[in-house]
Amino acid sequence: MRRLTLRTRLICLVIAGVFPLLAFNLVSIYDRYRDDRARASQQALDLARGLALSVEGEIRARIAVLQVLALSRSLVDGDLTTFRAQAEAVVAQQAPGSNILLLRENGQQVLNTALAPGAPLPVRQYLENQRQVFATGRPSVSDIYFGIVLRRPLVAVEVPVRDADGRVVLVLALNPTLDAFEPLVRRQLPDPGWTIAIFDRAGIVVASVPSSERYIGSPVAPDMRKAWLSGNTEVIAESSSPEGARTLTSFSRVPELGWGVAVAVPVADLARPARRAAVTSLFVGLALLTLGLAYTHWIARGVLQPIRDLLRRTAAPDDNDPGPAPAGLGLPEADALALAHLDEARRRRAATAALVDSERRLRLVVAELDHRAKNALATVQSLAFQTARSDAGADPARFTEAFTSRLQALARAHDLLTAFSWEGAALGAVVTAGLAPWLAADEAAAEPRLVVSCPCDLPIPRTAPGQAQALAMALHELAVNAVKHGALSVPGGRVEVRCCAAPAGLSGEIEWTETGGPLVCGPPTRRGFGTRLLERALLHDLGPGARVTLDFAASGLRAVIRFSPRETKHEL
Incomplete structure (x- = not known):
């Protein structure tokens, strides 16, 4: 088995010192990245829960306004002119940009504040939510649909209108503008890079920040939509944005209404600090390794040159005159050995037997010293590794x-x-x-x-x-x-x-x-x-x-x- 040179051993020692520290630092960076992901996921889920409650409160407020308007005396008496004025006042004060409709069970519009008085009123095509109100007698909020009068995506907040006997005879509906949800979401956006979306029971986007108009009416990511339609109340999962970027998405269902709120955190934003730290750590590690190897080369050269001089002097024949004491070799130990060799060479000329015995003792001491040094280094290395x-x-x-x-x-x-x-x-x-x-x-x-x-x-x-x-x-x-x-x-x-x-x-x-x-x-x-x-x-x-x-x-x-x-x- 080939024995390693001093230079090789020093290089191995430097590598063994730098690489474990570098690996430990990289593992620590990865652990911090995982902790950051977990914190961001929990923060996104908490935000989704809070927004779900806020959305529910916003919808409940609209339902309460409609319920009060449905009890209007003018509506009970059939005075639609006065009732229209009351409805337009409600829109102007509490829901600018929205419109209020009064509908029969078959979808025929009786009143629509979006059309001028006396204009022909069409039959509403979207009847699913309206039928639910007639069937249950309770307020209801629709999924997103396309309005034929306003020619834009709408959601309907609808409440029943009852006659004197308590029967549901009409439905009073409010079509709020979808951008009314944007300020509610934007106020709670913690980071410009995050995306918040409100979507209906079918997983269709109702409002989104940023890029609100761009995504309205489009479905959420397929993997999130599958989890949403499965009935889960809350989910944290990795998905893809419409642009194809990977996001860490959390969603929470709006209580009772069935809508949902999703908060998406770009994975790249979470990974960027960890990647930067890892690159920095690698550069520092390589710099330390380079410096260590350079220092090792300098040490090896300072040790090997005196050893070579000693070997040259040792290889000189015994019958040559050893001459005067040698000058300094650059290493105190080597100088001491050189003086010892000089004295020994002089004694060898007088007594060859004493020289042989002295060489044997010297080799024994060097071998034992080498053995004990290696044992000590192995023990210290084992202690460091096990600790x-x-x-x-x-x-x-x-x-x-x-x-x-x-x-x-x-x-x-x-x-x-x-x-x-x-x-x-x-x-x-x-x-x-x-x-x-x-x-x-x-x-x-x-x-x-x-x-x-x-x-x-x-x-x-x-x-x-x-x-x-x-x-x-x-x-x-x-x-x-x-x-x-x-x-x-x-x-x-x-x-x-x-x-x-x-x-x-x-x-x-x-x-x-x-x-x-x-x-x-x-x-x-x-x-x-x-x-x-x-x-x-x-x-x-x-x-x-x-x-x-x-x-x-x-x-x-x-x-x-x-x-x-x-x-x-x-x-x-």
Whole structure:
């Protein structure tokens, strides 16, 4: 397998740092876009509901005017001249541009304020609404139809006219101008890009803002009309405008009258900010990637050139005179190695055997240093990835706090192993390192809440470096969970940590017991970072025969970690 060069590894490191952040930012932008769509849909639906009530109020007001006019004494007495004057006054004062009709059951007009007195009165062709009034004796509002007298689309608001015996003998109708609904809609239009339409029971547009006259009499979008005719009271769906643009449309049915109000929000207006933010994020990400790659090239060149000089000096034959001390190579480490090589070259000329032994030791140190550096980077990368996958990943502040605390726990384990020269550590020291922040806080308390019982003379071998790091991280996660959700999250809660060993020191055990905390309702439904660490990663790091038991008892969490200490040696 081909090993990656230093330059390639640095490039991969830059890419691995920029791409996840860029992807996270794009996902966040998409989530904000979805939230904006949901808010706009709900706002449109609320507006449609309010307009439906306003339309109903407008129609009810017209019905009330007609009902009062239908009780006119002149109409009861058959004085149509006086009644016409009263009707024209009503039109002039309350419904300018409209006309009032008086109709028989067969559609014959008896009076029409739109025609001059004495002009021939035609027979009305649209009789559906009129028949309903005669049949039910109640006011009714028609769907949109074409008026043969006014030669334009109309709607009719009709009320019954009764004789002295209470029978319906005539129908009094008002044909309001359709643009009378436009001010009602325009007053509540929240954004110029939005479209509001009022349509009848058949899904035909009665009024629309903007472009009122253009769409009057035309059906609403087919997909919305299908949902409307199915009888739904309220619907939120994506549809197409007459121009073909995609819209997010909400409609609400007018109570009792059966008309509807639709509010359409252009999807492009909602997507434009998200698209702009995504493009900006991509440009910024590419700029950062370019700068990172340029900086990587500069670093690689500064590191590789001294290394090449060192290689050239190292390749010189031993029988050549090494000469004076070399000038600076541009890298302190490389300068130190060059001086060491110079001294070694001089000693090699005197003792070849000492040179061979020194080279072997140097290679061992470099290999171990490389191994430990890669292990540290892999561990930090795993911590970052797992923390981002957990709930803390959705909040940068929580991610920073959680990731920092885990890095500090890893650093304490590293300091502990350094103190023991990376030859393993006593179990009690590992427990103390993992719980150091909480043990330090307990020192100032009147009564300790975290009690550790780990005798230093336990008859078990020292834990290997990998085991010590894994145990310290596991204890850290248990303590964080206790502070957030367990015994340490409430006053009076207590945690006891006990260490013990099996006979002959063949295995070690750590027992974690929480008491006095909140009631535990069983195992968590969602596995967070800590649970995955305890149930999976810890078993792998502790080695064969390891067991981790988590008991989510009602009185508090009890965790038992059993393992067999490995031989304390450098883990190459």
